Amino acid sequence: QINKKSIFIVLFAVYYIFTSVIFFRSSASFTNLLIRYVMLPIIAFYVTSLLMGNGNKSKLFFVQCLKLFIMFFALFGIYEWYVRYNPISSFISTGAAEWINRMNEFSHIVYYPSSFFTHYTYFAYVLLVGWLLALSFPSKNKIIDYLYKGTVLFALIVSQSRMAWITFIVIMVIYYLFFARKARLTWVIGTPIVAIALYVTGIVGRVVALVSTRFSRIFSMGFSDGSLGQRFGTLQNVSPYMAERPLKALIGGGYASTVYDFLPKYSFFAGFQTTDSMLTTYLVEAGIIGSILLAVGLVIYLISLDTKEPFDRFIFLFLVMTLIEMFFFDFFANNITLFLFYMVWGVMAARAGTKTERIGLQ
Secondary structure: OOOOOOHHHHHHHHHHHHHHHHOOOOHHHHHHHHHHHHHHHHHHHHHHHHHOOOOHHHHHHHHHHHHHHHHHHHHHHHHHHHHOOOHHHHOOOOHHHHHHHHHHHOOOOOOOOOOOOOOHHHHHHHHHHHHHHHHHOOEOOHHHHHHHHHHHHHHHHHHOOHHHHHHHHHHHHHHHHHOOOOOOHHHHHHHHHHHHHHHHOOHHHHHHHHHHHHHHHHHHHHHHOHHHHHHHHHHHOHHHHHHHOHHHHHHOOOOOHHHHHHHHHHOOOOOOOOOOOHHHHHHHHOHHHHHHHHHHHHHHHHHHOOOOOHHHHHHHHHHHHHHHHHOOOOHHHOHHHHHHHHHHHHHHHOOOOOOOOOOOEO
16 A cells, blocks of 8 residues: 555655656666566565465564575575685676676685675675564574574674675664663673673684774775775766756656766766665666655655564664665665565565564574
């Protein structure tokens, strides 16, 4: 159902499609638009509405299955990072597999694991979803819960995604400030003990060295660092682009106008086919009107959620986490993680008819 809290999000999609029809680029790009903004969300939300017949029990079964899958993805990613080789490159022939082949070829220099998601940024995003599931729906068995959280957290560290690390910290701050219960005695006593043990074994030192190495490039190279320069340098170039095209600045240039109109001249690094930021993409393709529609729609939807209810609380954290990630990479370029996003949102948003105060998994 389209209700008051989601109407502006739907209006954004309609406006995006309308603008893309006006500035039609190619049948391939328009098909991609329909797949990513119409077909995938409709399929995900419709399927989940059929599967959620048993209410909260169906939701919790989905959560349990998804946690098992993410545990498998995390273990595979850790193994891949350890051996510095991803074997799935041998049976993937799409253009997205180029990153995996490059990592395998130059593994002696640097290696970022991607598990089954063709790039380490998408792998890290899936791990963040897994972490939020653990926070909102912890296993009743404490040992299983700690093993799951420890595995996901370790995989998130070795994924070496700087933006995922930053997103993780922001989400945890939001969680503990607004949603966490009072700290238990086991946490107060156990946390220092675990920290000391990790420090003595040298794990803390290795993690600090890994993190400092990843961030040192930013401080030493600035925008010359490929990731930082392409994201924020290209975002800065939106202003001169809009100044030259006031009409498109207002209404947008339609889907794929970043590739056709914007990037050839305004990309911070020449030859890039992505802005590496959905904020830049929406400003160029949906314009000021479309970006305002999306922002208003998301704010209305988020404030309408009942965060005292576990599923709505998860949706809030899930959407905030996704929004942070979206503004740091081309989120809609990977249909696998995009469908996962829609599916998880659809399951959690499905109305069960009852409120659940406390939820745990076996």
